Amino acid sequence: MLDTDVIETSPPVLRRTSLYDVHTRLSAKMVAFAGYDMPVQYPDGIIAEHLHTRAQAGMFDVSHMGQLKLFGRAAETGLERIVSADLTSLRLGQTRYSLLLNPDGGIIDDVMITRYDDHLYMVINASRKDVDIPLIMEAVQSAGGAHEDAVQIMSDHALIALQGPQAGAVLQNFAPQSDRLMFMQSAVMQVAGVPAIVTRCGYTGEDGFELSVANKHALALAEALLGHAAVAPVGLGARDSLRLEAGLCLYGNDIDETTTPIEADLGFAIGKRRRLARDFLGADRILRQLEDGVDRLRVGLMIFGRRPARQGANILNGSGEIIGQVTSGGYSPTLERPIAMGYVAREYGQDGLKLGIDVRGKTIDAQVTPTPFVPQRYRRRNVQ
Amino acid sequence: MRKFTSDHEWVDIDGDIATIGITDYAQKALGDVVFVELPSIGATFAQKDEAGVVESVKAASEVYAPITGEVTDVNAALEDTPDLVNSAAEEGGWFFKMKLSDLSELDGLMDDAAYAELIAELD
Numbered sequence: 159m160l161d162t163d164v165i166e167t168s169p170p171v172l173r174r175t176s177l178y179d180v181h182t183r184l185s186a187k188m189v190a191f192a193g194y195d196m197p198v199q200y201p202d203g204i205i206a207e208h209l210h211t212r213a214q215a216g217m218f219d220v221s222h223m224g225q226l227k228l229f230g231r232a233a234e235t236g237l238e239r240i241v242s243a244d245l246t247s248l249r250l251g252q253t254r255y256s257l258l259l260n261p262d263g264g265i266i267d268d269v270m271i272t273r274y275d276d277h278l279y280m281v282i283n284a285s286r287k288d289v290d291i292p293l294i295m296e297a298v299q300s301a302g303g304a305h306e307d308a309v310q311i312m313s314d315h316a317l318i319a320l321q322g323p324q325a326g327a328v329l330q331n332f333a334p335q336s337d338r339l340m341f342m343q344s345a346v347m348q349v350a351g352v353p354a355i356v357t358r359c360g361y362t363g364e365d366g367f368e369l370s371v372a373n374k375h376a377l378a379l380a381e382a383l384l385g386h387a388a389v390a391p392v393g394l395g396a397r398d399s400l401r402l403e404a405g406l407c408l409y410g411n412d413i414d415e416t417t418t419p420i421e422a423d424l425g426f427a428i429g430k431r432r433r434l435a436r437d438f439l440g441a442d443r444i445l446r447q448l449e450d451g452v453d454r455l456r457v458g459l460m461i462f463g464r465r466p467a468r469q470g471a472n473i474l475n476g477s478g479e480i481i482g483q484v485t486s487g488g489y490s491p492t493l494e495r496p497i498a499m500g501y502v503a504r505e506y507g508q509d510g511l512k513l514g515i516d517v518r519g520k521t522i523d524a525q526v527t528p529t530p531f532v533p534q535r536y537r538r539r540n541v542q
Numbered sequence: 543m544r545k546f547t548s549d550h551e552w553v554d555i556d557g558d559i560a561t562i563g564i565t566d567y568a569q570k571a572l573g574d575v576v577f578v579e580l581p582s583i584g585a586t587f588a589q590k591d592e593a594g595v596v597e598s599v600k601a602a603s604e605v606y607a608p609i610t611g612e613v614t615d616v617n618a619a620l621e622d623t624p625d626l627v628n629s630a631a632e633e634g635g636w637f638f639k640m641k642l643s644d645l646s647e648l649d650g651l652m653d654d655a656a657y658a659e660l661i662a663e664l665d
Contacts, residue, residue, distance in 0.1 A: 187573075204599040205574045395573070395600055464577045464624070466597050489576040489599050496576075518579075518595065 175221035176316045176373040180380050184391050192284035194222040197393040204395035208491040211362055211400055212532075215322035216392035217383050220361075222284040224291070225312035225370055227277045232303030234278060240297045241271070242419060242438050244429025248273045253342040253357050257419055257427050258282075258290060263440020263447075264415035265422065266290065268407065272344040272357060277310075279344070279355060281317070281368070283409045316376035321366030321400070324388040326537060329356075329367055332382060336367065341536035350382040361397060363404025363534040402497060403490050405458060405529025411469055412456060412485040412499060420447040421501065423456045454482065454501045458529035459515070461487075461496035465522050467515040473502055474514035474521060481506050484515060492532050499529065545651035547608045548660065552632055553651060555642075560609055563636040564596065564627065567661045572598040575627040580616040580638055587611065587640070589647055594637060596627065609647045611640040 172195035181188065186197035197219065199207060210216055228237055238245045243256035250273050258266040267286040272279040282290045291311065298308045320329060329336045332350040336358075339345060344357035352375035360366040371379050383389050398408065407413045413422045418440065425448065432438045436445060461467055466489055473482035487498030498515070506513060509528050514521040545553045550568035554561040569575065577597040587593050587607035594605040616638045619626060626635040642648075652660065 198600070199573055203574050399599060464621075465579065466577060466602070468602060489574075489597075491599070 173222075175219055176376040177219040177221060177318070177380050180377060180384070180391070181219065186391070186393060189394070191394060192222055194284065196222060197391070199393040199395045200391050202390070204393070204399060205489075205491045207390065207392040207396040208399050210390045211322045211364060211392055211396060212492055213323070214388040214390070215320055215324040215328050215366075215386075216362075216396070217380065217389050218319040218321065218392050218397055219316075219380070220319050220368070220397075221316040221376070223317055224280075224282040224284065224287040225315050225317060226280045226282065226291070226294070227274075227310040227312060228280065228294070228298065228308060229277045229310070230303055230308050232301040233298045233308040236297035236299070236301030236303055237271075237278065237280075237294060239301065240266075240293060240439060241269070242428040242432060243271060244431040245271070245273075245278070247429065247431065248278075250275060251344055253344050253359055255342075255427055257424065258293065259419075259439040259444075260415055261439050263418040263443040265409075265413045265417055265419065265424075266293065266415060268409055268413060268424070268427075270357070270359060272355075274344075274346075279370075285410055312370070314373055315370050316373050318369045318371070318376065318380055318383070319360055319366060320369065320383060320389070321360045321362040321364045321392075322388075323364060323535060325364065325366040328383070328386050328388055331386065339367075340539050341365070350379050352379055354379070358537060361404075361406055362400035363406070363530055363532060363536075364400075365535055365537045398486075399488055399491060402486050402488060402499070403492055403530065403532040404534060405499070405531060407456075408486055417456075417501070418444055418447060418452070420444055421452045421455055451504055454503055455507045456485070456499060456501055457507050458527040458531060459484070459487075459498040459500060459513070459524040460527040460531070461498060461515070462523040462525070464496065465517055465520070466496040467498045467517050467522060467524065471498075471500075472516045473500055473506075473524070474516055475506060476512075476514075478514070478521070480516075481513070490531060497527075497531050498524070502526070545608075545648060545653065546657035546660075547606070547651055549606050549608075551605065551608050553608045553648075555648065558642045558645075559614065560611070560640045560642055561636050562608055562638055562640065564605065564631055565657070565661075566631045567664075569628050569631040569635070572596065572600075572603065572627075574599045575624045578620040578624045578627060578637065580620065581613045583613050583616060585613045587613070589644075597624075605637060607640065608651065609640060609642055609644070611643045613638050614641050615639040
């Protein structure tokens, strides 16, 4: 009865992050993900890890993600040609969510870009490294940058996420300066005695941080964080259910090269200056969609009953016609019911609309619902 | 008498009625169970037919009929408390009962020792 991908042990060719020994010590269940041997869950299980992150703080190894530094004007000019962001308005220590686009306006990746004094720091998806890095190199070179000097791939760095309502209080113990960071701000500081790039961001909808540290320091930092009573280790399983509740896209599921930012409801990632200048890749198609509307759009779906709708399930209208597909779906530990997101034909996108989803031949009831499903609790200046 | 399948189901035989569930090893591998789709009472299955689905947070997995026969009862408690599969996989978390039609099929199933050997190899 078991799906082979659930119990398959990872082949030895997989790469290990610098926190591999922590995962082993904690008896994590390891799975192959984007070429890495990663913890999908620890013995407490996905639901417990998920709820712990919403209640206190979870620590995630996200070292499989790609980290880069881009130095110099040419690198910035080159990068701007292939992303949706207005980088000129990005202030020192500010982080921005952006999209790498193809000439048709399809999404090559969703990324985070932070401005530091002499470089841009970027975090890209693990599964897209092989695509993104050559593209970035080429863009930098075409803007006149010598890519070997301008682009530094930080494979010598680990990335640790600390997420949850207690994340701020916990990190203050190890890095008092972290308290001054607001959501989407970043600074280099000592954390538990080691230098780290600390960015107040995440993928759970909670307040929290991503900590980039040299591989040689990662294990000690992880153990220090885990030593705090409020912190529990959290695997990729709960990372997925947390981001789904937060309404955040997973590259490869909810967005890919066939979806545009407007279809994906990510129009906010296109800088205003870029919009006015119409100078980003796919601008013609994307701006036309902004004016005329899209054929399909990404929506949240609240599911009635206990049966989860998974990726690939067809979404049906009242007449039983297929009008879209689920791109992410699963059980919401916070809401104690299944939730999903997917694309539906434009006329079915309004909130509150009742739709069906075909799950193994049975039609389950769903309702178009605004996301996030669970309120985001980022730390912003005007809050508290 | 308890038998096991290589698909990690257990089968308790009492006369001509078999009670079927998934093993403790299987529930651990699946993780938190959030939904169980059970067959209808009266449904008939051939051995190895798909008879139900168990859904964890991560994924859906099929449950197969370990023997040929007719479904005589289902565990209604799983409807509202699917996590019984995690807390009591080999007791209160049973899935369904079948009336056996071919006793010889039982010979093809594993006994305790053979199943213990199988999961030792998997670990």
